[in-house]
Amino acid sequence: MLLLSCVLAPKEDVEKPVKPFVFLLRFALGVLVATWFVLVPIYMWLKDQVVPKGQPI
Template sequence: MHGSIEYWPDPQRGIREAYRVLSADGVACMIGPVRPTFWLSRFFADMWMLFPTEEEYIEWFERAGFKDVELTRIGPKWYRGARRHGLVIGCCVTGIKTQSGDSPLQLGPKAEDVSKPHVNPIFVFFRFLIGTICATYFFLVPIYMWIKDKIVPQGRPI
């Protein structure tokens, strides 16, 4: 299993597959972004790609059959946790496969749309434009956070 979960069309199916291919007592580890809490950050996140909540990560692992599921928030050392901008940055989720065999989670057949619909170039342009704006936002916010970390003394909220 590889790739970024924020681009997976069906994360639960991917986590179930990780369970299937692991041997008993194997550990699955997944790192991904976390859904922001601030309305503007959440708006851009929802427009751009999948930003699951911390609870969704844990639920996906547990539903797939993993035990001892743990979630750890991650980020650069200058990041001091969730603030007004509402970014948690990311998380690392781990779970243990305690038994051999397939995942207890039963999913229906994978839904694939193999038809190739007509793509409106105007829609593609606006989707590209929105994606660019969202990416710029998520590029600039960490720079802003890094600068504020250099200015505001440790121990004081940013």
């Protein structure tokens, strides 16, 4: 018999659904944050490729 090292708690009982406005607000915030974390490193990498070291933009 295989013993599990972690046992999951029972699922939370959700009584009422999430309001559409709240869902869209959270979704938009998540998309904004994900875009930020993807685009900022790409921008910095491109800037380092184009601008010589030690030169301000």
